[in-house]
Amino acid sequence: MKKINDALTEEELIVLRDKGTERPFTGKFNAFFEHGIYKCKNCNQPLFKSDTKFDAGCGWPSFFEAANEDAITYREDNSILGRPRTEILCSNCDAHLGHVFEDGPVDKTGLRYCVNSISMDFESENN
Template sequence: MAEDKTLKVQKSDAEWRDQLTPEQYRITREHGTERAFTGPYWDKFERGLYRCVGCDKPLFVSDTKFDAGCGWPSYFKAVTPDAVTEHRDSSYGMVRTEIRCGDCGAHLGHVFPDGPPPTGLRYCINGHAMVFEPE
């Protein structure tokens, strides 16, 4: 992942590797994706807050989580407008909107326009990119 000088959290590659598990590093720093129905949180619906595994920034609250049937944790909105940033992703012959952490730039997943009201959005997020804080 190219370094973004505007990010609030800046770490070296070595620091990221020391902090994250190999799977967390692959997903958040190398734009990886966990296999559907295998990551943490896809089938968990306890009340609480989901934070970025890289910098602890609040990302999503359980009140916005829904079962999209896709095998990844899905939310209809981020906790705050600056929690995530959107980026064009044209990999694998598709055009999608990638979602990254607003503070450390960690790759989280993608957002799609097929979610429930009130936003109509589906933030499809890799569970390994987050840490859950129970209420």
């Protein structure tokens, strides 16, 4: 990860840089459904739009689509033996965001972008 935001806390760095995972149901955006855009905590790149967020019941903010096709980098993650996953990173700064799974809403994309709240900032579009 290219560190851009000098104000990142140790807790944020553990997720963004060291690929940690926040505890489920603890993140500030898990049960948060305001209208706006979610941006990278490190570099401010737009990542997800609120109208693609859904309640997956998994304990982390979930989206069925990225803000645009260039926002996210996808990387094979074999860190858990026997359970290959696809890691998602900010395409601009390489910050770790979470993972994408293929159990999202079938009437949309079928994808579930499972993202750590701590990896993102929210910008409201109401003001």
